[in-house]
Amino acid sequence: MSNPVYGKKAIASRNGQKLPIALWLLIIGLIIFMVWAPFQAGLFNGLVSTFEKPIYWAVILGSLLLLVGIFAFFNKFKLEDQRDWTAIAVLLLPITYVLALITAASHFYATNAVLIQCLYAFIFIIGLYLLQNKQANSIIETSMITVGYLTILFGLLNWLGQGRLASSIVGWFTPTVINGQYNQAVWIDSNGPRLASVFQYPNTYAAFLMAFFFVAIFAITRSKKWYGQAIHAFALVPIVLSILLTLSRGGLMFLPVVFIVLLLFLKPAKQVLWILYCLIAGVGTLLIAKPVTELGQQFHLGQIGDPAKGWFYVLGASLITAVLACLIQRYVAPRLESSMSKLTEKKFSNLWLPIGSVVAVGLLIALFLGTNLKHILPGNIGERLENINLQQHSVLERLTFYKDAAKVVKDYPIIGAGGGAWASIYEKYQNNPYTSRQAHSFFMQYLVEVGLLGFIIFMAFILFIFYKYIRGYMRSEEHERDSYFVYFIVVFSILIHSMMDFNMSYVFIGILVFLGLGGMVAAMDNQPVKRFALKPGNVRVIYSGVLVVTSVVLIFTSIRYIQANDAVIKGRELMTTSNDFNEIKAPLDQALDKRSDLPDAVLNMNALLQAGYEQTQDESFFTVDYDLLISALKKEPYDKNLYNQLIILHQKKGSNNQAYEVLKDNADRYAWDMGWYEKLIAQSFELGYQSLGEQDAEKKVYYFKSGMDAYQHVVDGVEHLKTLPAGQFQGNPFYITTSMTLNAGKIQFMLNNPAEAAEILKQGITEDLSEATNQEIIRWYLAALQKTGTNDQPLYDQYIQIDPTAKDAIDQLAQMTF
Incomplete structure (x- = not known):
């Protein structure tokens, strides 16, 4: 690899080489970015408004870094080889998200996704050119590994009860520290405490840990200095321990898969060392896993723990591992290298140990799952392992997500439903009433968002980089391979795990992946592309101009969005302190002026206008509020909160028929929302009863039929849920409520179908005869029976005994004609 000079002005580095000032600015900026980003839990994918600001700040910082990069790399933009053309190709990724805005299910989410994809493209371009410089590559790689280790330390500090100490260190630059504690660094769910560190989601943390576990092993075998070997070996036990503490079954399942694939890239001697270090780290972790797990559980379940005791175990096991690694690298590694040199020269020599590892991993899995060996693990970890099978809830639920995602793709096949579409649209397509704003597969979610066109472009981009990197890796010398293999490990590990989870929804993870892809391109097997060659001067001007304009637009757009977000917060605060x-x-107007598709701004303005209308009955409040909601719904056609506010607004005005239309027109979008159908059935009955009083038979039948259709939808849904596999949870409650039963029974009664009415009403009767709704159901039920010439004498006698006056009410109902 060459070490190009990117500019005339440069400053001396420690080894005498000179780096341009622009490159130092890029390096320092990226380091700051990598230190800041993981502690911004808000660097999620922009599906929640409170997570927005860190994304916009990240876009601003990424854009500024790109502007510096354009200055530093201007002379490199020639489009003479494949490497340069990948810098063009990466721009197709945000372009596909821009195209998806045309059919976006949510303009707000889709716009955020465009910004995020632009950020990824910028990071890729910076990485592609910056990491070609050996010294810059070394600094960035070291910084990335350091950030990884600090993240692991932060997680263990939280696990061992020192979360306030850890939070005090990072609290000054992250909003995720609440009341002195980093929010959800340790999850508490039905499985007990689960370590999540900075990510607030254990499964993504497991993917992150898996990547840096293999990075640490690789770094041990590559390091020439004993202290470098010791540092990386010292991290092994904390990493494996943290993986266990996440209780992530996906992490444990993918770990051996990634391990075996990575072995294929190594010489037999290195393969032996990798296997040896995995065994040492695994044994060292198992020896301390139970006491460390129990100490963390004690603290997070409200008991008194001893952090010093926990750290004694962790540091002791880590120190022993570090000493062993140094000894192995000093005495064992050279002998392995020499003794296996002949084997290395043989064809396919690097396949034997990976094949053997497959067998060994299979045996270990069988032992842990089928014998008492699992009892050497802490109880909750052993239970999680024991429950790994294809019929468990998490597997079945993920398969359901993927099938439902395929339904979305069928309706949005070419350019997709826009960024963040799954969160907006999944309720319309879901098979059962689960709640998941993520499809739990990066690839399926990507397909939903940008359709077949965007997905094909993305996969072609990724596969081309992998192909060229692997080809170049096989042809290069070992020292050249080692310079960029860390990036391959990180990218491959995260993308493989992302097949079954939403790791890439975390912008920090996305940044790592695209920086890693840039590093892979910097080292790939590069070839000239003469047939596409253009005049270098023109190329530089056009390409740089496009990047500069895009960066400036994104900077100003992000600033406006930050201002809009701040204005909403100010308006919300004034609602609690001011009566003016x-x-x-004023601040809400400012927010809507800065960003008209900001749902939080619309909802807060709606609350203010509704309060004004309710207090004054001034029609202007209603008109402005109505126009605001309708305008917002054009951009957010699946936003249930906006629809609910529109229904409330109509009801406050007394326009129940308009409220009904909103409920009916959007019922298919919320097929498993029990509350939505309860309101629809009730509204249908009320309007049908009103039409009955007005002697409008046509409208009566229309509304009553609508109510019965909604009721039948719920009945069919309840029956469908009975067909779910035994291991799969249905999700949110979904059943026929007493209100549904009463209104559906009344509808059938008033449609002169007493037998059908009685059948429905009977299902809603409970044992509590003193409850008002139950009494009403009983009255209509007994009246319906009278109409059919039958009775339920035991129930009748029991009810009349409680309420003697009910006899006349039942008789009157039975005599009514409609």
């Missing part, structure tokens, strides 16, 4: 309508309205 205009004072509260």
Whole structure:
């Protein structure tokens, strides 16, 4: 690899080489970015408004870094080889998200996704050119590994009860520290405490840990200095321990898969060392896993723990591992290298140990799952392993997500439903009433968002980079391979795990992946592309101009979005402290002016206008609020909160038929929302009863039929849920409520179908005869029976005994005609 000079002005580095000032600015900026980003839990994918600001700040920082990069790399933009053309190709990724805006299910989410994809493209371009410089590559790689180790330390500090100490260190630059504690660094769910560190989601943390576990092993075998070997070996036990503490079954399942694939890239001697270090780290972790797990559980379940005791175990096992690694690298590694040199020269020599590892991993899995060996693990970890099978809830639920995602793709096949579409649209397509704003597969979610066109472009981009990197890796010398293999490990590990989870929804993870892809391209088997060659001067101007304009637009757009977000927060605060309508309205107007598709701004303005209308009955409040909601729904056609506010607005005005239309027109979008159908059935009955009083038979039948259709939808849904596999949870409650039963029974009664009415009403009767709704159901039920010439004498006698006056009410109902 060459070490190009990117500019005339440069400063001396420690080894005498000179790096341009622009490159130092890029290096320092990327390091700051990598230190800041993981502690911004808000660097999620922008599906929640409170997570927005860190994304916009990240886009601003990424854009500024790109502007510096354009200055530093201007002379490199020639489009003379495949490497340069990947810098062009990466721009197709955000372009596909821009195209998806045309059919976006949510303009708000889709716009955020465009910004995020632009950030990824910028990071890729910076990485592609910056990491070609050996010294810059070394600094960035070291910084990435350091950030990984600090993240692991932060997680263990939280696990061992020192979360406030850890949070005090990072609290000054992250909003995720709440009341002195980093929010959800340790999850508490039905499985007990689960370590999540900075990610607030254990499964993504497991993917991150898996990547850096293999990075640490690789770094041990590559390091020439004993202290470098010791540092990386010292991290092994904390990493494996943290993987166990996440209780991530996916992490444990993918770990051996990634391990075996990575072995294929190594010489037999290195393969033996990798296997040896895995065994040492595994044994060292198992020896301390139970006491460390129990100490963490004690603390997070409200008991008193001893952090010093926990750290004694962790540091002791880590120190022993570090000493062993140094000894192995000093005495064993050279002998392995020499003794296996002949084997290395043989064809396919690097296949034997990976094949043997497959067998060994299979035996270990069988032992842990089928014998008492699992009892050497802490109880909750052993239970999680024991429950790994294809019929467990998490597997079945993920398969359901993927099938439902395929339904979305069928409706949005070419350019997709836009960024963040799954979160907006999944309720329309879901098979059962689960709640998941993520499809739990990066690839399926990507397909939903940008359709077949965007997905094909993305996969072609990724596969081309992998192909060229692997080809170059096989042809290069070992020292050249080692310079960029860390990036391959990180990218491959995260993408493989992302097949069954939403790791890439974390922008920090996405940044690592695209920086890693840039590193892989910097080292790939590069070839000239003469047939596409253009005049270098023109190329530089056009390409740089496009990047500069895009960066500037994104900077100003992100600033506006930050201002809009701050204005909403200010308006929300004024709602609790001020009674001045205009004072509260001013920042909300500002927010909507800065970003008209901001749902939080719309909902807060709606609350203010509804309060004004309710207090004054001034029609202008209603008109402005109505127009605001309708305008917002054009951009957010699946936003249930907006629809609910529109229904409330109609009801406050007394326009129940308009409220009904909103409920009916959007019922298919919320097929498993029990509350939505309960309101629809009730509204259908009320309007049908009103039409009955107005002697409008046509409208009566229309509304009553609509109510019965909604009721039948719920009945069919309840029956469908009975067909779910035994291991799969249905998700949210979904059943026929007493209100549904009463209104559906009344509808059938008033449609002169007493037998059908009685059948429905009977299902809603409970043992509590003193409850008001139950009494009403009983009255209509007994009246329906009278109409059919039958009775339920035991129930009748029991009810009349409680309420003697009910006899006349039942008789009157039975005599009514409609």
